[in-house]
Amino acid sequence: MSIAHSPPVDTPTKIVFNRFLRHRLALVSAVLLGLLVLLSTAAPLIEAALDLDADAVNLFGRYSAPSMEHWLGTDELGRDVFIRLLYGGRVSLFVGLTATITAAIIGTTIGIMSGYIGGRVDALFMRVTDGVISLPVLPLLIVLAAIDLGKVGLPESMVDNENVSLYRIVAIVALVGWTTVARLVRATTLALKTRPFVLAAKAQGAGSLRIMLRHILPNLASPIIVATTLSVGNVILLESVLSFLGLGIQPPLPSWGNLLTGAQETIWEAPGLAFYPGLLIFVTVIAFNFIGDGLQDALDPRAQDRRGG
Amino acid sequence: MLSFLARRSFHSLIVLFVMSFVIYGLIGLMPGDPVDLMISADPEITSEDAIRLRAIYGLDQPLWSRYLHWLGAAISGDLGYSRLYAQPVWDAILPALGNTLGLLISSLTLALMIALPAGILAATRPYTLSDYGINLAAFAGISVPPFWLGILLILFFSVTLGWFPAGGTADAGGATELWERLQYLVLPVASLTIAGIGGHTRYMRASMIEVLRQDYIRTARAKGLSESRVVLGHALRNAMIPVVTVIALDLGVLFSGALITETVFAYPGMGKLIFDAIMGNDYNLALVGLLLATALTLVGNLLADIAYASLDPRISYAELDQ
Numbered sequence: 080m081s082i083a084h085s086p087p088v089d090t091p092t093k094i095v096f097n098r099f100l101r102h103r104l105a106l107v108s109a110v111l112l113g114l115l116v117l118l119s120t121a122a123p124l125i126e127a128a129l130d131l132d133a134d135a136v137n138l139f140g141r142y143s144a145p146s147m148e149h150w151l152g153t154d155e156l157g158r159d160v161f162i163r164l165l166y167g168g169r170v171s172l173f174v175g176l177t178a179t180i181t182a183a184i185i186g187t188t189i190g191i192m193s194g195y196i197g198g199r200v201d202a203l204f205m206r207v208t209d210g211v212i213s214l215p216v217l218p219l220l221i222v223l224a225a226i227d228l229g230k231v232g233l234p235e236s237m238v239d240n241e242n243v244s245l246y247r248i249v250a251i252v253a254l255v256g257w258t259t260v261a262r263l264v265r266a267t268t269l270a271l272k273t274r275p276f277v278l279a280a281k282a283q284g285a286g287s288l289r290i291m292l293r294h295i296l297p298n299l300a301s302p303i304i305v306a307t308t309l310s311v312g313n314v315i316l317l318e319s320v321l322s323f324l325g326l327g328i329q330p331p332l333p334s335w336g337n338l339l340t341g342a343q344e345t346i347w348e349a350p351g352l353a354f355y356p357g358l359l360i361f362v363t364v365i366a367f368n369f370i371g372d373g374l375q376d377a378l379d380p381r382a383q384d385r386r387g388g
Numbered sequence: 389m390l391s392f393l394a395r396r397s398f399h400s401l402i403v404l405f406v407m408s409f410v411i412y413g414l415i416g417l418m419p420g421d422p423v424d425l426m427i428s429a430d431p432e433i434t435s436e437d438a439i440r441l442r443a444i445y446g447l448d449q450p451l452w453s454r455y456l457h458w459l460g461a462a463i464s465g466d467l468g469y470s471r472l473y474a475q476p477v478w479d480a481i482l483p484a485l486g487n488t489l490g491l492l493i494s495s496l497t498l499a500l501m502i503a504l505p506a507g508i509l510a511a512t513r514p515y516t517l518s519d520y521g522i523n524l525a526a527f528a529g530i531s532v533p534p535f536w537l538g539i540l541l542i543l544f545f546s547v548t549l550g551w552f553p554a555g556g557t558a559d560a561g562g563a564t565e566l567w568e569r570l571q572y573l574v575l576p577v578a579s580l581t582i583a584g585i586g587g588h589t590r591y592m593r594a595s596m597i598e599v600l601r602q603d604y605i606r607t608a609r610a611k612g613l614s615e616s617r618v619v620l621g622h623a624l625r626n627a628m629i630p631v632v633t634v635i636a637l638d639l640g641v642l643f644s645g646a647l648i649t650e651t652v653f654a655y656p657g658m659g660k661l662i663f664d665a666i667m668g669n670d671y672n673l674a675l676v677g678l679l680l681a682t683a684l685t686l687v688g689n690l691l692a693d694i695a696y697a698s699l700d701p702r703i704s705y706a707e708l709d710q
Contacts, residue, residue: 210403213689215681217644218662219411222678225666226417316533320648323535324663336533343539343652350543357536365531372527 098377105373108366115363119168131159134331145351154352164355167333171360174245174334175315175367178252182314183307186257187299190264191291195272205265212258220317223251224326244329252317256310263302271295301378309371312364319360335360389698396693400686404679411678412455415671421447425471425669458675468672472664477676481661485680488646488657494573495580496642500635503585507592511627512619514597522589529586534645538579538652545575555654576653583645591634592627599627629699636695639688643681 089097100106118125126132131148136158143153151160193204228243229235271277272295280294321327322336330337335356342353423441427433433441442448446457461468473480510522546554552574599605600623608622609615647659654660658677665674 210406213403213640213685214407215640215643215678215685217647218659218678218681221647221663221666222411222414222418222674225419226414227419230417230419312531316531319533320535323533324651325667339536339539343542346539346543346547350547353536353539353543357533357539360533360536361528361531364533365527368527368531 095377099373102369102373102376104369108369108373111362112366112370115168115359115366116172119165119172122162122165122169125165126162129162131162134158151355152349152351154349160352160355163333163338164335164359167335167338167356168359168363170245170328170332170334171315171318171336172363174248174252174318174328175311175363178249178256178318179307179311179314181249181253182256182310183260183303185253186260187264187296187303189257190261191268191295191299193261194265194268195287195291195295201265204261208258208261211255214255216255216317217320220251220255220321221324221326223254224248224321242332244327244332248318248321248327252314256314256317259310260303260306263306264299267299267302268295271298305371305375305378308367308374312367312371315360315364315367392697393694396690400690404683404686407682408459408675408679409455411675411682412458413451415675416451416454418666418669418671420669422471422671423447467676470665470670470673472668472670472673477672480673481658481676481680484656484658484661487655488643488650488659491573491576491580491649491655491657492642492646495577495584496635498577498581499584499588502581503588504592504631506585507589508596508619508624508627510589510593511596511600512615519593522593526586526589526593529582529584530590531586532583534579534583534648535652537582538575538649541575541579542652555652572655576649576655579653580642580645580649583649584642587638588631588635591631595630596623596627599623602626629696632695632699633692636688636692639691640681640685643684 141153145152151164154160154163189204189208193201224247228247277290277294280290285294318327318334319336319339322334323339325337325340328334328337330340338356339353342356346353421442422445423438426441427438439448446454449457458468467477469475470477470480506522506526510519513519542554545552552571554575555572596619600619605618605623608618613621643659646657647663649655650657650660651663658680662674662677662681664670665677
């Protein structure tokens with residue numbers, strides 16, 4: 080009888096979900112970000128529905144003010160600003176997410192091997208990590224973005240691909256962005272590898288690879304998710320800076336960063352062109368940061384205690 | 389202490405040495421080479437001339453031999469000639485270095501003068517309205533694209549209000565008065581300062597909250613000290629340790645910020661110099677500029693290590709060396 084009256088017990092997933100819901104800013108951010116992703120993904124549909132063409136140049140309609148036809152006006156070539164912002168969002172969000180995930184995979188691999196195997200592997204990996212951390216990131220990214228892919232030995236068909244700037248930026252941002260995750264994963268792995276469940280698996284004869292993948296990796300999920308979410312914002316900022324400098328995503332492919340490239344010259348005639356893309360970058364980055372903060376509180380309650388919660 | 393310093397400096401030198409090779413290799417991978425530039429400048433050069441020129445300049449040599457040649461010259465003080473500035477690399481870099489240091493020091497000082505009190509204020513009143521406000525502002529600060537911030541400042545203060553020039557330096561405008569010179573610094577410094585406040589505020593707050601829950605703070609309160617004595621007299625010194633370390637570690641980030649700010653405001657510092665050198669195929673200048681930027685971050689890391697061990701008596705240099 081008493082069993083029937085005991086309150087229902089929440090599953091761990093539900094507890095985490097409820098804690099996340101309590102972080103109001105994170106919740107608002109998640110909704111806003113969802114909306115942005117939806118709008119960007121649906122860009123071609125919206126384009127068709129509004130009867131516009133993102134690439135249609137109209138030199139008689141340059142810098143036109145916002146109107147029923149062009150919601151946010153037109154740019155220096157008479158193209159619709161609103162639709163181009165949505166297409167830019169597709170690129171910027173795609174780069175942000177793929178580069179972060181690639182970096183997280185590199186970081187997790189290096190961190191888990193460093194922590195579990197230890198010894199010389201650990202020493203080597205950590206020296207490399209320290210080295211990468213101590214480098215001036217932006218100047219180096221500029222050099223990496225400026226190198227001639229033909230000289231690296233990539234086939235011409237790849238170099239001439241119009242999306243090459245997209246893949247290049249994902250690759251170079253991932254190349255410098257893995258260090259935070261690597262250090263975090265290494266530290267957590269060091270703590271996990273002496274825990275009884277790992278020792279038990281070892282006693283049963285499980286190999287190193289199996290222990291790393293089946294026993295340690297699942298327990299790394301929370302720190303990896305938090306660190307990855309928090310770094311998406313940074314990656315989007317890096318992409319936008321490089322594209323702004325003319326080294327990231329190459330026009331005519333729009334990204335929020337390269338939409339701002341010419342904005343400084345046209346700032347007197349069309350201040351709006353300098354405003355909207357930056358606003359979208361800002362909103363997206365702050366949303367990812369709030370979500371990361373909320374996830375941290377939800378997945379690691381002790382973090383909130385430590386921070387005086 | 390001395391052996392620690394010596395060993396760490398040695399490590400930094402090795403990193404710098406490795407990086408000099410990596411950067412040298414990367415710059416060789418940029419489009420074109422010096423002879424291509426000569427060919428585009430002089431249509432009379434035949435392909436035989438080009439081969440001969442490449443041999444004269446050693447461009448037909450393998451990478452490592454060209455690198456050793458450069459390194460030998462660099463160590464003996466010959467850093468080469470800048471193509472863009474038409475003067476020795478060192479003469480092009482020195483004024484830019486001075487401009488950047490001025491920018492970095494003034495904006496870092498301003499940012500800390502705002503961020504540290506804000507972080508302490510938020511930490512002493514956790515989960516109140518002022519804490520939320522400060523936190524929100526800090527989040528906004530770390531999330532704003534730095535170049536857009538610069539553009540917004542130009543939009544508001546130059547385009548709309550017309551208070552400050554949109555970029556450049558006083559030399560271009562022929563200004564000589566101190567105030568006229570300073571006017572050109574206001575927007576770049578403001579831009580870099582705002583970009584730096586957010587991060588420092590969050591570090592300060594987190595570190596202060598951590599310290600305020602220690603036992604010795606409870607003891608200080610129990611013996612009846614005023615809250616300001618507790619926070620500023622007892623907690624602050626310990627809370628500053630990680631903050632100082634982070635400030636030194638962030639020198640590289642600060643330099644990246646300077647590169648963006650200098651480019652947006654056409655401010656003739658190291659960041660803009662490196663950017664222009666890379667974009668303008670000025671190989672010698674780009675190489676030395678990048679190495680100086682690397683050296684700056686390595687010095688920051690070294691300072692962070694020293695600060696970490698010398699501010700906290702619980703940590704010995706021997707431990708840090710492990």
